[in-house]
Amino acid sequence: MTLHRFAFPTAIHFGAGARKGVADHLRQAGCRRPLIVTDRALAALPVLAEFRSHLDGLEVAVFDGVFGNPTASQVMAGAQAFKQHRADSLIGFGGGAALDVAKVVGVMAVHEGHVLEYVWDHPQVRPIVHPLPHFVALPTTAGTGSEVGRSSVVSEDDTHVKRIVFSPQLLARAVFADPELTLGLPPAVTAATGMDALTHNVESYLSPAYHPLCDGIALEGTRIAARSLRTAVAEPGDLAARGDMLMASMMGAIAFQKDLGAVHACAHALGAVCDLHHGLANALMIDTVLAWNFEAVPHKFDELAHVCGLAGGGQAFVPWLRQLKADIGISGGLAQRGVRREQLPRLVELALADICHQTNPRPCTAADFERFFEAAL
Structure with a gap:
């Protein structure tokens, strides 16, 4: 009989108000300087400001350079924002695009080269060898499920071809799935x-x-x-x-x-x-x-x-x-x-x-x- 390997390791906090537990979770993990990765449109809405109000005691910065289908250049800009903030953790806040970018911002924050060198089918694919920053995910849409995924889809900037970075290390340490965050979706x-x-x-x-x-x-x-x-x-x-x-x-x-x-x-x-x-x-x-x-x-x-x-x-x-x-x-x-x-x-x-x-x-x-x-x- 063929041998198979299965894994279901993601910790999920599910329910109305789950977002309010993020600050305690990060503090318990020893994190004090999170970078929120979100998309441009969401950053301008009250939902992000309301979420930030629950992060008292943390030194928070926001990278809101995600828009449209996520691209490699957005990832590299996010990694630069992580370093500039001297961040110790990542909060992915948004739909699939923001969450996919957040995952690989963590990769590029602590690895050399370009994000496209880490896609699974690159001819000389670089391995993810360093521990990634502590990452938590908060979905604001109910579609991609990127918050529980172990891959990130980003597009090449010039061709728009979608490329995939895949590794179990991309999994969020915790998911805070709060349906109240989706109430504003048209x-x-x-x-x-x-x-x-x-x-x-x-x-x-x-x-x-x-x-x-x-x-x-x-x-x-x-x-x-x-x-x-x-x-x-x-x-x-x-x-x-x-x-x-x-x-x-x-x-x-x-x-x-x-x-x-x-x-x-x-x-x-x-x-x-x-x-x-x-x-x-x-x-x-x-x-x-x-x-x-x-x-x-x-x-x-x-x-x-x-x-x-x-x-x-x-x-x-x-x-x-x-x-x-x-x-x-x-x-x-x-x-x-x-x-x-x-x-x-x-x-x-x-x-x-x-x-x-x-x-x-x-x-x-x-x-x-x-x-x-x-x-x-």
Whole structure:
């Protein structure tokens, strides 16, 4: 029998008000000078000032140079801010972009070279050899689940191609998952990030890789998202629904250590070529790709339909996804988001080169990706 290795080490503080425990946690860890890594838009909102009010007794600085899809230059600027503050710890505060940048700011704060030299597929990849600064994560969106992940996705500044730094050392020492931090998300962002969380759970479950622990988490994460995503979008102040989506987001990110699939390969290409929001890109591609995947694993679609409370078995799952998207305001296709037909060859090229589709339940060719993008236009 093949040997497998599993790890679930992240400490999570979950619930309304969890953010108020960060200062005590840092003090107990011997940290006094944290650097908050956040995005430009969030830094201007009252939510960050309110969070900082709970950090009395700490010498806090803020790096708010994250915007759009995170880039390598943002990471290097954050590392410089860490050194200038003489920081001893990092607080990632924001959505997936801010949290991904925060993880590798910690790497570059104590290592030489450039962040892209640490991506997993660099021909002379540099190892992470020094202990990283103490890092805690506070998600303000419910989508990527980056707060519990052991990887960071950053784009090359010139090509916009997404690159991945992967190491268990990137894991947060503690996650403070507070649904109150997500109450200010507008409906469109709630919808897009919620579809990101749902896609993570669904694709990780459909992956043929062996990981029963992740399968169980993915199915439950799907069930939780299915029951609460509509409510979170329609009733933004519903704290229970916000908490459900925050939990589903973390569960999806834990589950996808099992790997993902062709939906994400397409979404990564759309992010690189068209700068499309990652969650929205997943939402625009998921039903097209999963309809094609159905024949490979119909029994798994039966399970997905079951946890979503659908009658009719696995064949009901993709139509349900399409209706869900319509209910939360995600309609139309790629063309309505500015994707042009002449961009399809580049999209196909990047999707085919993306590692995610290697664990799709059906092998994908360039012709398959071309059909996916054509159908989603």
